Amino acid sequence: MSAASTSPIIERGTTTSRIAAIAVAVIIALLAIAPQFLSAGAVDRMTALFIYVILAAMWNALAGFGGLVSVGQQVFFGLGAYFAIRLADTGLNPFASLFVAAIIVGVVSWPLSLFMLRLRNGEFAIGMWVIAALTHLLVNLDRLVQGETGTSLISLNVYDAGTRRVAIYWLALGSMTALLAILFGLLRGSTGAAIRAIRDNEDAAASVGVRVTGTKRLLFVLAAFGIGVAGALWLATSITFQPKTYFNVQWTAYMIFMVLVGGIGTFEGAILGALVFFLIETWFGGTGVWYLVSLGATAVLFSLFLPRGLWGTIEERFGLRLLPVGYRVILPGHAPADDGTAPSPEQTPLDQEKA
Amino acid sequence: MPHPQQQAVLTAAGIHKRFGALVVLDAVDFAMAADEAVGIVGPNGAGKTTLLSVLSGAFPPTAGTVSFKGGDVTSLPATQRCRLGLVRTHQVPKPFSGMTTFENVFVAASHGAGLGRDEAYEEALGSLKLCGMLGVANRRAETLGLLDRKRLELARALAARPTLLLLDEIGGGLTDGEAGELVGTIKELRRRKIGIVWIEHIVHILLQVAERLICMDAGKIIADGEPQAVMADPEVVRAYLGGGPK
Numbered sequence: 001m002s003a004a005s006t007s008p009i010i011e012r013g014t015t016t017s018r019i020a021a022i023a024v025a026v027i028i029a030l031l032a033i034a035p036q037f038l039s040a041g042a043v044d045r046m047t048a049l050f051i052y053v054i055l056a057a058m059w060n061a062l063a064g065f066g067g068l069v070s071v072g073q074q075v076f077f078g079l080g081a082y083f084a085i086r087l088a089d090t091g092l093n094p095f096a097s098l099f100v101a102a103i104i105v106g107v108v109s110w111p112l113s114l115f116m117l118r119l120r121n122g123e124f125a126i127g128m129w130v131i132a133a134l135t136h137l138l139v140n141l142d143r144l145v146q147g148e149t150g151t152s153l154i155s156l157n158v159y160d161a162g163t164r165r166v167a168i169y170w171l172a173l174g175s176m177t178a179l180l181a182i183l184f185g186l187l188r189g190s191t192g193a194a195i196r197a198i199r200d201n202e203d204a205a206a207s208v209g210v211r212v213t214g215t216k217r218l219l220f221v222l223a224a225f226g227i228g229v230a231g232a233l234w235l236a237t238s239i240t241f242q243p244k245t246y247f248n249v250q251w252t253a254y255m256i257f258m259v260l261v262g263g264i265g266t267f268e269g270a271i272l273g274a275l276v277f278f279l280i281e282t283w284f285g286g287t288g289v290w291y292l293v294s295l296g297a298t299a300v301l302f303s304l305f306l307p308r309g310l311w312g313t314i315e316e317r318f319g320l321r322l323l324p325v326g327y328r329v330i331l332p333g334h335a336p337a338d339d340g341t342a343p344s345p346e347q348t349p350l351d352q353e354k355a
Numbered sequence: 356m357p358h359p360q361q362q363a364v365l366t367a368a369g370i371h372k373r374f375g376a377l378v379v380l381d382a383v384d385f386a387m388a389a390d391e392a393v394g395i396v397g398p399n400g401a402g403k404t405t406l407l408s409v410l411s412g413a414f415p416p417t418a419g420t421v422s423f424k425g426g427d428v429t430s431l432p433a434t435q436r437c438r439l440g441l442v443r444t445h446q447v448p449k450p451f452s453g454m455t456t457f458e459n460v461f462v463a464a465s466h467g468a469g470l471g472r473d474e475a476y477e478e479a480l481g482s483l484k485l486c487g488m489l490g491v492a493n494r495r496a497e498t499l500g501l502l503d504r505k506r507l508e509l510a511r512a513l514a515a516r517p518t519l520l521l522l523d524e525i526g527g528g529l530t531d532g533e534a535g536e537l538v539g540t541i542k543e544l545r546r547r548k549i550g551i552v553w554i555e556h557i558v559h560i561l562l563q564v565a566e567r568l569i570c571m572d573a574g575k576i577i578a579d580g581e582p583q584a585v586m587a588d589p590e591v592v593r594a595y596l597g598g599g600p601k
Contacts, residue, residue: 007480008480008489008492010457010476010480190461190462190465190466190472190475193454193458193461193462193465194462194465194466196451196453196454196458197451197454197459197462199451199453200450200451200452200453200454200496201449201450201451201452203413203433203445203449204445204449204450204451204511205451205462206413206432206433206434206437207411207413207433207434207437207442207443207445207449207512208437208442208462208463208466208467208511208512208514208515209434209437209438209442209463209466209467209468209469209515210434210462210466210467211434211466212434265453326454326455326458327455327457327458327461328455328457328493329455329457329480329483329489329492329493331489331490331492
């Protein structure tokens with residue numbers, strides 16, 4: 001802009017965030033070739049990490065950005081796996097089934113949103129849990145599933161174990177990358193600003209022209225789709241489908257854990273939280289009850305000492321933003337990092353941005 | 356009543372609003388032209404804010420119709436009315452507290468005024484500048500004090516490019532000096548031909564802008580006309596001083 005010296009400019013990224021974008025691309029490229037160097041077990045673990053990142057990012061988008069706190073997101077995880085089983089049973093290629101299943105989850109979430117989004121706050125949160133429990137029971141009625149005995153994605157066995165493992169790894173990596181990119185694009189755009197406005201005050205958002213219901217529905221369906229992808233991928237890695245495993249509320253508990261530890265309402269936080277969860281699981285997962293104790297202890301420590309989560313705290317302390325979705329105004333005559341126009345005893349301008 | 360020679364842009368006819376057994380608005384008729392500045396006064400509980408909410412679409416009336424720019428908008432929600440140019444501010448500021456001041460205003464420019472990215476930036480910056488808020492553009496709204504929250508309400512509503520702005524006690528809780536600053540901004544809006552409906556208890560600042568004054572009491576309009584005449588109206592005096600039932 002030629003008028004840049006006299007009129008304020010809107011900054012969307014910083015030098016750091018541009019470096020971060022390149023780093024992200026490099027990391028994804030390295031991850032793509034990593035199976036060549038990793039053991040079979042490590043490939044499986046990395047696949048699990050990608051699925052955790054998807055779960056955390058989706059729950060964070062829904063609750064951290066959209067204010068829609070749900071404790072029933074396992075319904076979409078379970079349905080993703082269930083529809084994949086069903087589709088594979090009709091003879092569809094098992095890998096194709098995974099993604100068609102996720103699309104069906106998205107489609108199913110649309111009518112569900114019509115009445116669930118009428119509920120507010122706690123009612124919505126618990127209502128989603130009720131929907132998950134109900135769906136679990138309905139899935140149990142399907143003879144193919146054989147109740148809690150469950151069934152398997154048998155058709156995947158036509159591929160040998162090595163091919164299957166790497167294929168699922170790449171699918172998970174690709175899905176994670178694509179879903180994160182979609183979310184980032186959405187949250188960074190004007191719809192993202194509307195989503196955060198609705199979270200902060202729904203009435204005020206409506207009064208300045210935001211389509212509240214439509215925007216919430218878009219986010220709800222996207223989160224359902226993403227978690228459906230995660231559920232289908234989980235099925236692909238574990239082959240067996242037992243309804244009580246997939247429709248277990250623990251999945252949502254994990255999502256909440258990852259997002260709260262990582263930093264709710266920050267794009268980077270969900271990814272970091274998934275990584276922390278993954279490490280705790282890797283180190284303590286074999287210790288049975290102590291694993292659950294350490295998860296619980298971590299959650300308590302974070303809520304006491306770092307209520308904004310890891311990334312929320314880093315952002316506040318150091319003003320570091322790697323994948324920013326917000327906007328900063330730079331007034332003429334001021335350096336980008338410090339506009340100094342808003343002296344505030346407790347915070348510097350850089351720290352003000354939540355998202 | 357609107358000036359007879361002018362076309363009414365906003366009309367409310369036979370508005371009733373009941374909350375359970377409580378009648379808050381009782382057969383209110385109101386019309387105004389696009390370039391008018393109308394002040395609304397009245398004792399607490401007169402139904403002023405409820406009328407504003409019915410006009411802005413925050414909730415529907417129990418009976419009656421609201422028309423804006425020649426179309427019936429009674430069943431249109433606030434979102435659509437805002438997009439048509441009928442925008443309100445809130446008595447108790449409702450900032451998007453987790454977003455910055457700029458982002459608050461940008462939402463309105465982008466969704467309310469329906470502008471593309473660059474135009475929305477410009478509109479948002481223009482509104483912030485007009486309301487004297489550029490200096491706090493990067494502050495998270497939850498860190499703003501009352502005056503800045505009031506200004507933010509105004510800046511955000513402006514960024515939606517209103518034809519008609521409904522202000523609900525924008526001066527409430529402010530010092531005279533602070534309220535005076537806001538009046539300056541509102542006078543600038545008048546120069547830009549934005550119509551204004553302004554509810555305010557601080558009558559002397561209201562009268563710096565209002566060319567027409569309405570007084571409400573117990574859900575009815577009891578006086579409507581030239582400000583000085585309305586203030587001198589015996590009914591108005593009785594409503595304010597509590598002259599007991601008529």
